[in-house]
Each structure stands twice: as structure tokens, then as C-alpha cells.
Amino acid sequence: MKVRVSITRKAGLSDPEGVETHRALHDLGYDEVGDVHFGRIITVEVAGKDAAEVQARVEEMCERLLANPVIEDYAVEVLG
């Protein structure tokens, strides 16, 4: 099964890439741009038949390795 993990910084934490990109977009004339935030996507192929079980295993991988739960939020979607 294909699983998509989206990892974003927790609200309120600084996002220097986002701030710099916001500035660069304004320099290019995109004045309509407001907040910009960076995050990561990790797609993982997982052998398994039960979507709920695969979801639980990948959430465990997030806690143990993929994300930093202290400063990041993550969302796991089993795409099938």
C-alpha cells in the first residue's frame, strides 16, 4: 500500500524558509502572497492488507523516526 506522510512544523514555531520564500515572491512581484510554510512529504510503500493496521504502523514510524513530535505535526494517509 502507498502511504503519504505530511510533516509540518507546529503552529507558532519559526519557519525561516517560509519567511525567505515570502520575501523572494514579493521581490518577484507576487504581492498577493501571504504566509508561506514549508513542510515535508514522505511517501512509503508498505506491504500489508489491512489499511488500519498499515496506518497504525506508519504512525509508529513517525513517532520513532520520520517526524520530530516535539516540534512537528504529522498526518498519515493510506492511499491504497
Add this chain to the structure above:
Amino acid sequence: MKVRVSITRKAGLSDPEGVETHRALHDLGYDEVGDVHFGRIITVEVAGKDAAEVQARVEEMCERLLANPVIEDYAVEVLG
């Protein structure tokens, strides 16, 4: 409007972070894990009322700044 840009490396290009993460997950006992691929998410707030117009503007931002079209694919979703 909130817009989500998902940027992934083009198929066939090497993804060293993915390879290392695959190995680390197997070291932790997650033997069910197959291919792992890393990408980026950029969320952008854009002032505008017409979703098609906002989509076109953000695709232009991808070509000019946000993505590297030579080695990356991107998908733009206007979330509303």
C-alpha cells in the same frame, strides 16, 4: 485562499534521503517497508477570488522560484 504545492523528485532520479530512511526503518524492524521517497510541501496563502487564476499564478511561482522543473515535479491544489 490556501494553496498547497507538493514537490517531488522526478521518477528515476536518486533520492538519498529515501534510501537512508528505508534502511533505518528496516534496522528498526519495519520489514514491510518498500520504497521511500522524500518531497516538500509548501503552503501559500494567496489573496484572490478566482481559484483558476490563483492556481495559474502559483504554477508560475513554481516555475520561477518554488520548484526546480528540471529535476522536480510539482502539483498545485487550491484548498479554498
